[in-house]
Every structure is written in structure tokens, then in C-alpha cells.
Amino acid sequence: MPGNTAYFGFLEICTPRVGETVVVTSAGGAIGSHVGQIAKIKGCKVIGITGSDEKGKWLVDELGFDHFINYKTTDVDTALTKVAPEGVDCYFDNVGGDLSSIILRHMNAFGRISLCGVISAYNEDIKASTIQRPLISFNLKMEGFVVSRWTDRLNEGIQQNLKWIKEGKLKYRETVYTGFENTFTAFTDLFKGVNIGKAIVKI
Ligand SMILES: NC(=O)c1ccc[n+]([C@@H]2O[C@H](COP(=O)([O-])OP(=O)(O)OC[C@H]3O[C@@H](n4cnc5c(N)ncnc54)[C@H](OP(=O)(O)O)[C@@H]3O)[C@@H](O)[C@H]2O)c1
Numbered sequence: 001m002p003g004n005t006a007y008f009g010f011l012e013i014c015t016p017r018v019g020e021t022v023v024v025t026s027a028g029g030a031i032g033s034h035v036g037q038i039a040k041i042k043g044c045k046v047i048g049i050t051g052s053d054e055k056g057k058w059l060v061d062e063l064g065f066d067h068f069i070n071y072k073t074t075d076v077d078t079a080l081t082k083v084a085p086e087g088v089d090c091y092f093d094n095v096g097g098d099l100s101s102i103i104l105r106h107m108n109a110f111g112r113i114s115l116c117g118v119i120s121a122y123n124e125d126i127k128a129s130t131i132q133r134p135l136i137s138f139n140l141k142m143e144g145f146v147v148s149r150w151t152d153r154l155n156e157g158i159q160q161n162l163k164w165i166k167e168g169k170l171k172y173r174e175t176v177y178t179g180f181e182n183t184f185t186a187f188t189d190l191f192k193g194v195n196i197g198k199a200i201v202k203i
Contacts, residue, residue: 002198004157005116005147006034011042012150013114013143014090018043021084023103025071026094028055030172030198031116033063034161035092037170040064044090047083049076049099051193058196063171076102087111095120104134115144119191173197 009031016022022039026032027048036059039046048059048068056068067083069076076099080088087108093100097120107113135142150157164170175195177186180203190199 001147002030003034003161004150004154006031006038007157007161008147008150008153009114009116009145010035010038010090010092013145014092014112016042016044016090019045020089021045021047021086021108022090022092023047023049023080023084023088023106024092024094025049025099025103026117026119027059027065027068028052028193028196029094030195032092032094033059033172033197034170036065037063037164039090041164041169045084047080047088049103055193055196058173071099077105080106090114092116093118097121097124101131104131104140107134107138107140109139111138111140113140113142115142175199177201179203 016039022044024032024035027036028050032048036046036048046065048065049071050056050059050068051070051072053070056070059065059068069079084106088103088106089108089111091103091107091113093113093115094117096118099120134140161170173196175197183201186199186201189195
């Protein structure tokens with residue numbers, strides 16, 4: 001499921017082109033780490049936003065991301081200006097909230113934003129707020145999705161991801177919790193950023 005979420009949610013909505021700049025949030029997570037690697041396969045420059053230097057180093061040293069920004073210790077606005085002065089063409093959004101507000105201000109004209117998740121604000125009230133301003137000014141296209149939209153193409157995503165894994169172009173990690181009694185901890189740890197890659201409970 002995370003593999004197909006990354007594959008279809010990124011390629012179908014962001015429609016990345018060679019040489020474009022891609023930003024992905026929760027980049028050290030299951031979907032984010034996968035999206036960044038697909039973006040590299042497609043010839044893009046990739047910046048991962050994550051909450052720990054350990055995850056960031058994994059993204060750059062092992063997965064081939066061009067840069068990482070630790071949003072917990074770094075001013076993302078300043079850092080993004082430094083690593084992507086050319087602006088951002090594609091944004092794969094796993095988190096929403098203030099982090100996404102900052103990234104929206106760095107979008108290039110006709111940029112594409114894929115709305116996958118909103119982990120920073122799942123419990124918030126829904127507000128239209130001021131998001132329209134950058135969307136209008138930069139002629140942006142923003143689209144949300146649920147992966148089940150591509151159920152009829154399920155095998156295409158699985159086969160392509162498998163091929164990239166076998167070719168060594170796609171790597172993944174799992175954070176495994178053992179025992180059903182640890183399910184609650186595994187879930188709440190997602191909100192603290194404890195997991196690297198996919199969080200799994202082995203029963
Ligand atoms: N649209 C769909 O069909 C679909 C399908 C599956 C999942 N999703 C959504 O996609 C997103 C990613 O899923 P996943 O399974 O790959 O999870 P994940 O990214 O592996 O795990 C969650 C990660 O989110 C980050 N995070 C937590 N709170 C945050 C905050 N307030 N601000 C910024 N980052 C925060 C943490 O990493 P840091 O260390 O970076 O903070 C944490 O490790 C989730 O929002 C999930 O609900 C959508």
C-alpha cells in the first residue's frame with residue numbers, strides 16, 4: 001500500500017519532469033522515502049524534509065536525495081532558499097500545517113502539489129485559511145488523493161516497485177515492533193517521528 005501510494009500519488013499528480021526540483025515532507029517515513037527515490041529515478045533534484053539528522057543522513061547517503069532539512073532544528077524557509085534557489089516544481093505533502101505553508105511560498109509557476117497526508121493536523125478543524133494566495137499567484141495545481149483510486153492498476157505499481165528494488169534503485173527500511181501489546185506505542189510513535197521507513201507491528 002505505501003509503495004503504490006508513493007508510485008501513483010507522486011507520478012500521476014506531480015507529473016515530474018527531468019531536472020525539476022521536488023520537495024517531500026516526512027521524507028524519512030515509508031511513503032516519503034519512496035517518493036524521493038522515484039523522483040531521483042525520474043531525474044529530479046530532491047529535497048527531503050525530516051525531523052532527525054539520522055533520517056536525513058540516510059536519505060542523502062544511502063537513498064541519493066540531494067539535500068535534507070531537519071525541520072525541528074533548522075529554519076526551513078532559509079534552508080530551502082539556500083538548497084533550492086531555483087524554486088520548487090513538485091511538492092509531495094505528507095504533513096500539512098505550518099511546514100506546508102512555508103514550502104508553498106517556494107513553489108515555481110505551474111508547480112504541482114500532491115496532497116497525500118496531513119499528520120501535523122489530523123485533529124484540527126477544517127479552515128480554508130489563506131492557502132489560495134500562493135495557488136493563485138503561482139498558477140499552482142494542488143490535488144488530494146486516496147491510493148484506492150488506482151486499485152484497477154494495483155499490479156502495475158507493485159511490479160514497477162519490485163523491479164526498481166531488484167535493480168537496486170529503490171531501498172526501504174522498516175521499524176518493527178514485536179507483540180500486539182505494542183500497537184499503541186507503534187501508533188503514537190508515528191507522531192513523534194520514532195519510525196524510520198514503514199512502522200510495522202509483528203504479532
Ligand atoms: N493518501 C493516501 O492514500 C495515503 C495512504 C497511506 C498513508 N497516507 C498518509 O501519508 C502520510 C505518510 O504515511 P507513512 O505511512 O509513510 O507514515 P510515516 O511518514 O512513515 O510516519 C509518520 C512520520 O511523520 C512525521 N511527522 C509526525 N508528526 C509530524 C509533524 N507534526 N510535522 C511534520 N512531520 C511529522 C514523523 O517523521 P519526522 O521524523 O520527519 O517528524 C513520522 O515518523 C501520513 O500522513 C499518512 O496518513 C496517505
